[in-house]
Amino acid sequence: MIDQKKVSVIIPIFNEQNYIQKCLNTCLNQDFPLHKVEYLLIDGGSTDQTISIINSIIQQYPNSFKLLKNHNRFTPYALNIGIKEAIGEYILIMASHSDYESDFITKSLLMLEKTKADIVGGVTETKSNTFIGDAMSIVLSSQFGVGNSKFRTGGSDKYVDTVFCGACSKKTYEKYGVFDERLIRNQDLEFNKRVIKKGGKIYLSNQIRLTYYTPDTLKDNLRKAYSNGKWNIYTMNICPGIIGIRHLIPCIFVLSLIILPLLIIYIESFKYIFYFEIILYGLLDLLFTIKGCINKPFKYIIVTIFLFPLFHISYGLGSLNGILSIFYRKIRRKKI
Numbered sequence: 510m511i512d513q514k515k516v517s518v519i520i521p522i523f524n525e526q527n528y529i530q531k532c533l534n535t536c537l538n539q540d541f542p543l544h545k546v547e548y549l550l551i552d553g554g555s556t557d558q559t560i561s562i563i564n565s566i567i568q569q570y571p572n573s574f575k576l577l578k579n580h581n582r583f584t585p586y587a588l589n590i591g592i593k594e595a596i597g598e599y600i601l602i603m604a605s606h607s608d609y610e611s612d613f614i615t616k617s618l619l620m621l622e623k624t625k626a627d628i629v630g631g632v633t634e635t636k637s638n639t640f641i642g643d644a645m646s647i648v649l650s651s652q653f654g655v656g657n658s659k660f661r662t663g664g665s666d667k668y669v670d671t672v673f674c675g676a677c678s679k680k681t682y683e684k685y686g687v688f689d690e691r692l693i694r695n696q697d698l699e700f701n702k703r704v705i706k707k708g709g710k711i712y713l714s715n716q717i718r719l720t721y722y723t724p725d726t727l728k729d730n731l732r733k734a735y736s737n738g739k740w741n742i743y744t745m746n747i748c749p750g751i752i753g754i755r756h757l758i759p760c761i762f763v764l765s766l767i768i769l770p771l772l773i774i775y776i777e778s779f780k781y782i783f784y785f786e787i788i789l790y791g792l793l794d795l796l797f798t799i800k801g802c803i804n805k806p807f808k809y810i811i812v813t814i815f816l817f818p819l820f821h822i823s824y825g826l827g828s829l830n831g832i833l834s835i836f837y838r839k840i841r842r843k844k845i
Contacts, residue, residue, distance in 0.1 A: 516546045516614060517679075518601045519591030521584045523553040526562060527638070528606040528722055533566050533574075536603075541614040548574045549591045553582035585688040585696040592682050601676040602697075607633075610718040617676035620714045627681050627709035628701065630672020631717025639725040644812045646723050647801035648820050653793055656755035669713045670753075671701040673721070685709065691747050694740035699751050727816075731823040738827025739834075746835050760832070762790075763825030794818065 518536070522529065536548055550563055560576070567574045577594060579587040592600060601617055603609065610616075613631070620629040635646035648654035675697070685704050688696040701711055724730045741756045769783040794817045802809040 514545065514599055514618060515597045516541065516599045516601060516618070517591070517595035517597030518546060518548045518603055518614070519551065519588060519595065520548060520603045520605050521551050521553070521579070521587035521591075522555060522559060522563075522605045523582060524555045524557045524559060525605040526555075526558040527725075529559050529562050531608050532603065532605050533563070535608040535611070535613075537570070538611050539609070539614050540611050541618075543570070543573055546573060546614065547595070547597060549594055550574060550576045551579045551587035551590050552576060553579045553584075553587060581690075583690075583693050585690045585692055588688045588696070589690065592679075592687050595679060598679060599676060600679050600682070602674050604674055604721065607674070607719050607721045609720075613717060613719060614676075616714070616717045620712060620717065621676060621678065624710075624712045626668070626712035627685070627704050628672060628675040628677045628711045629717065630675045630711070630713055631719055632713070632715050633673050633719055633721045635721050635723055637723045637725055640808075641727050641812070642723050642725045642730065644809055644816055645727075645730045645820070647798075647809070647813050648816050649723060651797050651801050651817075653797035654817060654820060656758065666712070666714045666716070668710055670705060670711065671698050672711055672713055673697070674719060675701070675711070681709075689748065692740075692744055694737060695744040695751065699744065699748050702751050727819075731819060734820050734823040735827035735830075738824040738829075739831040740827075742828050742831025742835065757828065759821045759825035760828035761825075763822055763829055766822075790818070 520532070525532075533548075536546075537543070539546070552560065552563075563574070563576055567576060575594075577590055579590055588602065591602075599618055599621070601614060617629055617631070620626070635649045637643045637646055681704070685700070685707060687700075689699050690696075692699055704711060724733060738759060741752050742760075745752045765783075765786060769779055769786070772779040773783060794814055798810055798814040798817065802813055
């Protein structure tokens with residue numbers, strides 16, 4: 510029986526005072542037997558009220574929640590600390606700025622046994638606590654916004670190349686290894702790619718549901734997009750073959766906005782390519798904005814139509830910064 514299995518849930522944490530209480534409440538509301546689950550909360554040195562919130566939960570449920578220190582702060586270290594500490598036959602990863610359906614653990618284990626996949630994951634609904642964040646969630650749930658990232662955009666149950674908050678048996682980590690600690694971002698993508706490369710399978714199920722909370726402010730959302738874009742390039746440099754073409758499209762878009770106007774100075778006919786690109790992007794922007802804002806107030810359309818290009822340009826600039834940084838380092842090494 511599924512509910513007789515011992516489960517370890519790993520939750521990396523750093524300054525999550527606005528989200529951790531709701532996350533832990535959804536842990537307590539799981540329909541899977543609480544005494545069969547150990548929640549490993551791996552803190553990277555939080556300086557807000559996160560720890561006090563966690564300690565109040567631990568006082569009430571000392572046998573279910575355990576707080577561990579991550580002295581290296583970043584996510585891959587936290588995940589590996591949790592994997593080493595875990596005593597469960599199955600290991601699930603949860604994000605602290607998310608909450609989960611009450612059957613999240615149960616459905617994850619059922620899908621693991623049903624599909625015999627190495628890793629299973631669910632579909633993520635993106636939300637926020639503010640209007641701007643809510644509008645940004647439309648961008649992050651759109652194919653125009655994030656490409657073919659199936660765990661964000663949904664679709665039919667299928668085998669995929671990556672999932673968010675995956676579940677697997679502990680034997681999966683023994684077989685394929687743990688997370689690459691060189692990758693501050695994309696460590697889950699690299700691990701999933703490694704599993705597939707070695708013959709494993711990853712399954713996405715619409716029956717497994719969770720909600721991810723995007724940052725509340727425009728500044729924080731764009732800063733995150735910039736950082737993600739930069740880390741995609743770093744990931745390509747550290748682990749070639751991990752990053753797909755969809756991750757690079759924003760960078761290509763930004764480069765075209767820089768290069769095409771310069772080419773027009775010397776070859777006027779390039780203006781038609783530039784105009785075509787701008788018109789096509791504008792039409793797609795309008796189409797996916799309207800599609801994402803159905804049943805929402807008109808103000809969402811006004812804001813979201815600007816968020817798509819802001820998101821793509823921020824992401825692309827981050828990637829461009831990553832390229833220039835790596836190039837600069839290589840030049841410096843040669844001089845030395």
